[in-house]
Amino acid sequence: MKIGVTFFPTVGLQDKAASQYYDECLALAVLADELGYHHIKTVEHYFFTYGGYSPDPVTFLAAVAARTTRIRIGTSAVIPAFTHPIKLAGKLAMLDNLSHGRLDVAFGRAFLPDEFEAFGVPMDESRERFDEGVEACKALWESENVRFEGRFHSFGPVTLLPRTVQRPHPPVYVTSARSLDSCKAAGSLGHRLQLVPGILSLEQMQEALRVYRAAWADAGRDPSDAEVHLGYPCYIADDAEEAYRIGRYDDERNGAAISAAVSSWGRVSSSSYPGYEKLADTRLRAGFDQKLAKNKILAGTPETVAQQLATVANRFGDNLVVSLNLHSGHLSQQESERTLRLMAEQVVPSLPGARSAV
Incomplete structure (x- = not known):
């Protein structure tokens, strides 16, 4: 098991200035590098307190790369539907060079109607734009004199500069919310997989992993390379009630942020996003205690969080x-630092086979 950090802001101007949030995250990234964590990742979102302080992951990750030496940096995720593939591939290739080959690239489809509307992109095209964007970026990284003919973008022959440090390209992750077809496609194409435990049942998670790993093996690839990324909110303190207190507060604020961001699903539907209209119904959203009971949030003392991570490993396998996700912006930098240190110094050493380098 490798352990890292994702920054997913859910704050806005009424909470704290963006510059303060970035300063706090950069300080935490430096500490994570010193403690030996595996990665720092951040998201791409717009307009809302739900991720809106991170419209360009590459900009933030360039600042992380300049301040760190060992930790991997990653997108979680960039959205091909909103950026021309030449621009996107070029920015990411530049970041791979600035970080001396420490970049992981996760691509996502996006799911907020207001973002698609602002970019003038029909939601029903999101799957095709995603597939085409990933294909075009990989072609630009892998080859020279690339000629590309797609439904949305055609170009070439062109040779992208700079070339990526990692050859043929940085590791590619794709995010799947609920689609087993997406999991199968990721395995067949040799992409690593991102799943969101917070929105999937245990049975759905296990089935998604089974489909992904079977497709990976059927394509003749080494099973040990089939990495799966799982994200969890995390709050650790020596006193369990303190961890639950800050976790409950942060979860409530995060819930308010996502409720505002997904409210437009109450007036929008898309055949490409079946069932997403339910996101607008706040009555269906689980609270902190329900998530904790189902192991969708990591919280408590170092001992209890170690037990939770052991359960994650037992349920979901290797790699x-x-x-x-420990600093959405609602907690203090010191509280987030405490979680980072306790995870590195007390939790990870007690995990069998943990390979976070902590």
């Missing part, structure tokens, strides 16, 4: 990359 897991666990990413801790």
